[in-house]
Amino acid sequence: MMQDKQPLISIEDISKHFGKGETRVDALRNITLDIYPEQVIGLLGPSGSGKSTLLNVIGCILEPSSGRMGLDDETVYDGHWLRSDLRGLRLEKIGFIFQAHNLIPFLSAIDNIAVVLGLAGYSATVAQKRAQELLDYLEVGNRANSFPSSLSGGEAQRVAIARALANKPRIVLADEPTAALDSTRAGIVMDLLRKVAVEQQAAVVVVTHDEKIYDRLDHIFHLRDGVLDKEV
Amino acid sequence: MNLAYRDVRHNLGRFIVTCIGLSLLLGVVLAMIGIYRGLIADAMELVETIDAQIWVVEKGTRGPFAESSRIPLDTREAIARIHGVKSVGAVTFQSIETQTGASKLRLYVIGYEPGQLGGPKHIILGRGLTGRNYEAVADMRSRLEPGDHIQLGRNNFTIVGTTDNAVSSGGEPAIYLSLDDAQKLQFDLSPSATRRERARGLAMVKSTDTVSAVIARISPNASPDHIAGTIRRWKHLSAMTEAEQGKILTQSVVEKARKQIGMFTGILILVSAVIIALIIHTMTMDKIREIATLKLIGAPNRIIIGLIIQQSLAMGLIGFAMGGVLISNIKDYFPKRLILQPMDGLSLAGVVVVICLLASIYGVYTALKVDPAEALAG
Numbered sequence: 001m002m003q004d005k006q007p008l009i010s011i012e013d014i015s016k017h018f019g020k021g022e023t024r025v026d027a028l029r030n031i032t033l034d035i036y037p038e039q040v041i042g043l044l045g046p047s048g049s050g051k052s053t054l055l056n057v058i059g060c061i062l063e064p065s066s067g068r069m070g071l072d073d074e075t076v077y078d079g080h081w082l083r084s085d086l087r088g089l090r091l092e093k094i095g096f097i098f099q100a101h102n103l104i105p106f107l108s109a110i111d112n113i114a115v116v117l118g119l120a121g122y123s124a125t126v127a128q129k130r131a132q133e134l135l136d137y138l139e140v141g142n143r144a145n146s147f148p149s150s151l152s153g154g155e156a157q158r159v160a161i162a163r164a165l166a167n168k169p170r171i172v173l174a175d176e177p178t179a180a181l182d183s184t185r186a187g188i189v190m191d192l193l194r195k196v197a198v199e200q201q202a203a204v205v206v207v208t209h210d211e212k213i214y215d216r217l218d219h220i221f222h223l224r225d226g227v228l229d230k231e232v
Numbered sequence: 233m234n235l236a237y238r239d240v241r242h243n244l245g246r247f248i249v250t251c252i253g254l255s256l257l258l259g260v261v262l263a264m265i266g267i268y269r270g271l272i273a274d275a276m277e278l279v280e281t282i283d284a285q286i287w288v289v290e291k292g293t294r295g296p297f298a299e300s301s302r303i304p305l306d307t308r309e310a311i312a313r314i315h316g317v318k319s320v321g322a323v324t325f326q327s328i329e330t331q332t333g334a335s336k337l338r339l340y341v342i343g344y345e346p347g348q349l350g351g352p353k354h355i356i357l358g359r360g361l362t363g364r365n366y367e368a369v370a371d372m373r374s375r376l377e378p379g380d381h382i383q384l385g386r387n388n389f390t391i392v393g394t395t396d397n398a399v400s401s402g403g404e405p406a407i408y409l410s411l412d413d414a415q416k417l418q419f420d421l422s423p424s425a426t427r428r429e430r431a432r433g434l435a436m437v438k439s440t441d442t443v444s445a446v447i448a449r450i451s452p453n454a455s456p457d458h459i460a461g462t463i464r465r466w467k468h469l470s471a472m473t474e475a476e477q478g479k480i481l482t483q484s485v486v487e488k489a490r491k492q493i494g495m496f497t498g499i500l501i502l503v504s505a506v507i508i509a510l511i512i513h514t515m516t517m518d519k520i521r522e523i524a525t526l527k528l529i530g531a532p533n534r535i536i537i538g539l540i541i542q543q544s545l546a547m548g549l550i551g552f553a554m555g556g557v558l559i560s561n562i563k564d565y566f567p568k569r570l571i572l573q574p575m576d577g578l579s580l581a582g583v584v585v586v587i588c589l590l591a592s593i594y595g596v597y598t599a600l601k602v603d604p605a606e607a608l609a610g
Contacts, residue, residue: 052608061528061605087604091530102525102607104235106242111233118233119530147242163529175608 006073007034008170008203009058014067014077016053016226027053028064029226037170037201040194040216042208045223051207052175054223058205059094059173060086072170091119095164099176101156103148109159110135110144116166134162138192154185161192165200172196172204183212190216235526235535236542239519247547250511254551257504258584259558263566264497265576266559270569271489275401275481278342279474281353282323284447285456286311287472288463294470296325296444297401298480303469308446314462316454321349322443324414327404330383332376339374339407340400341384343414349447352408358393361410366390368413371398371405384409385417401481403568411443501583509591512544516595523599524607533600540595541588548588552581 016028027050035041045051056062057069060076069077072093076082083089090096103112110131117127135141138158140151148156157177164172174193178186190206190213197204206217214220222229240247278297287296288303288311295301305322312320324343329336344350346361352369358378361367368389370376373396380391389409398406409417419442450459456473463471472480482490516523523536556577563570 052605056605056608059528059608061603061608087527087530087532090528096528096607098525098608102521104522104525106235106239106522107233111238115233115235115526115531116529119532119535124233 005036007036007070008072009033009035009205010068010070011058012068012070014057014064014069016050016057016062016064026226028057031067031226031228033221033228035203035205037203038197039218040190040197040204040206042206042214042217042220043223044208044220049223050226051223053226054228055173055175055205055207058171059096060089091116091167093169093171095167095169095172097157097160097164097172097174097177099179101148101153101160103151103156103160103163105148108145108147109140109151109155109162112148112159113163113166116163120167131162131166134165135159138162153180154188157181157185157189158192161189161196165196168200170200170202172202174204174206176208176210177206178208178210178213186210186213187216234542235539236546239539240543240546251547251550251554254504254508254511254547255554255558257500257507257555258548258552258580259555261497261500261504262552262555262559262572262577262580263563263570264493264500265580266563266570266572267566267568268490268493268497269571269573269576270403271486271493272482273571274399274403274569275486276478277397277399278340278401278406279477279481281397282350282447283353283449283474284321284349285450285474286317286448286460286463287474287477288446288448289444289470289472291468291470294472294480294484296323297477298484301444302442303444303446305441305443307469308443310466311446311448311463314448314459316450316459317448318451319349320446320448321345321351322411322446323350324411324418324444325400326414326418327400327402328384328417332380332382337374337382338404339370339384340398340402340404341414341417342398342406342408343411343418343443344408345411349449352393352395352398354395354397355393356396358391360393361408363410365410365413367392367410369393369395369408371407372396373399374405374407376407382407387413387417389413399569401486415443501587504584505587505591508544508548508587509594511547512540512588512591512595513598515543516540516598519599520602521607523602524604527602528604528607536599537596540599541592544588544592544595545585548584548591549581552584 011031011033014028014031018025018027043051057064063081064077113131113134114127117130132144135144138161140155140158143151143155178189193204196202289295289301290303293299293301308320308322311317321344326341328341329338346363356372361369366387366389368391370391372394376391378391378393382389450456460471460473463469560572
């Protein structure tokens with residue numbers, strides 16, 4: 001059924017190496033991967049296998065060495081970046097969720113979300129309204145005015161998810177989103193990501209080592225020495 | 233959303249403490265500028281208060297402030313007869329240390345002829361000198377008041393009035409005596425010394441024979457340069473206009489102190505710049521992860537640069553304002569005069585803005601180098 005749709009993330013023969021000659025390290029080798037709307041996929045692999053490199057490449061943070069990449073019907077890399085405004089591209093298409101939630105400590109929960117909307121050009125009033133809706137949607141609306149330091153791990157992670165979803169991205173990249181959570185909270189977070197994928201027709205890529213969420217992923221890919229194993 | 237303001241509000245205590253530290257530093261810079269102004273003003277004050285257009289002193293000297301000068305009192309009559317001279321006066325100057333209660337007091341004694349040029353400009357309290365002996369008018373900064381008595385040399389003087397704007401170039405408050413009293417104080421020997429001089433068979437010089445300078449005001453249509461030039465042709469006299477006397481005071485008498493304070497102020501400004509740069513850099517380093525996150529979620533560079541520069545300017549200007557308030561409130565407790573001029577304040581504010589902008593460069597450079605991928609690092 002998925003294959004009837006256009007992939008949201010289309011990676012074709014992407015490679016990334018660092019250094020030259022004897023010091024050359026191949027972090028990614030000829031990765032080809034399509035990820036479709038509503039899919040929640042997991043990337044597994046030991047440290048140094050290339051998971052973070054792949055996430056950085058999909059997130060347009062790191063330029064690949066070769067290959068082709070399309071995001072949401074737009075080819076963004078084909079031997080070189082096709083857009084100069086990569087930050088604008090990220091703001092428009094990609095939401096990031098971090099292991100350590102990375103909320104801005106001097107902004108309240110609601111402002112952490114509103115800042116993204118402000119960057120996207122929404123007025124302050126609209127941004128605050130949408131931020132409150134997102135917090136309510138993620139069931140942390142009552143903590144809107146709390147600062148990150150006073151939020152529990154689960155609450156902070158939900159605010160971080162709300163921030164990632166603020167600009168309605170079609171692609172959500174999550175780096176170890178459940179690593180700091182117990183199994184109950186980890187399950188809640190994964191259910192939220194699933195809900196987002198379905199309701200917003202988004203693709204969710206989760207880098208994880210967390211076995212307790214494996215059963216909540218549609219596909220699990222394994223990376224080893226920069227090579228992607230099909231599915232585990 | 234103003235991120236700089238939000239960050240400051242969230243870390244208000246730390247920001248205020250930083251501003252207080254900076255205010256002390258900028259307050260010292262402001263105080264140094266005030267001391268510099270005070271030094272110049274003190275140096276010029278007597279010249280301006282005496283308000284003479286021509287200063288006649290001993291040949292080959294730049295007296296009476298830069299060097300000692302002694303000329304015959306009858307020079308006054310010779311100067312008065314020069315065409316264009318409207319009024320003349322004879323003055324003596326002398327620094328003296330005396331005792332008031334338990335504390336020592338340094339005074340700058342000015343002798344003048346009551347009713348002639350050279351006296352105090354205003355009488356604030358009491359009255360001026362009338363010509364009677366052993367009376368004095370003191371500058372208010374001496375803290376002497378009418379009715380007080382003070383021992384000067386071998387005689388006791390009664391303060392009959394107070395004046396203002398009369399201090400020496402060294403900042404000593406002036407005390408006005410009649411010329412006769414001042415000459416006695418300056419030139420009379422003690423009784424034992426007089427006996428010794430008589431025993432040596434030396435003739436006594438009458439104390440009223442010499443003065444430090446003769447001063448003159450001229451008619452409106454006369455040229456001070458021309459009259460000074462005329463006097464200079466006399467072999468035993470030197471003459472200066474008011475402007476030349478002022479130049480000697482500011483460029484000679486207080487020159488080294490002026491340069492010293494100027495250099496110290498420059499060093500302080502440099503130190504302030506380095507400290508502000510370090511504070512901004514530290515504040516930036518403290519926010520590296522937040523900056524990386526902002527970049528990752530799509531914040532353009534102008535947002536990041538704005539965050540750093542706005543905080544830097546806020547810190548610098550608040551620190552400057554606090555320093556200004558501090559120094560304004562304590563300036564009168566300084567032993568020497570400290571003058572805060574609005575233009576100096578505005579100029580320093582401008583310098584602080586420039587310093588903050590320059591100091592931000594390193595912080596901005598650091599912030600712009602931050603890799604958004606650092607936000608993903610565990």
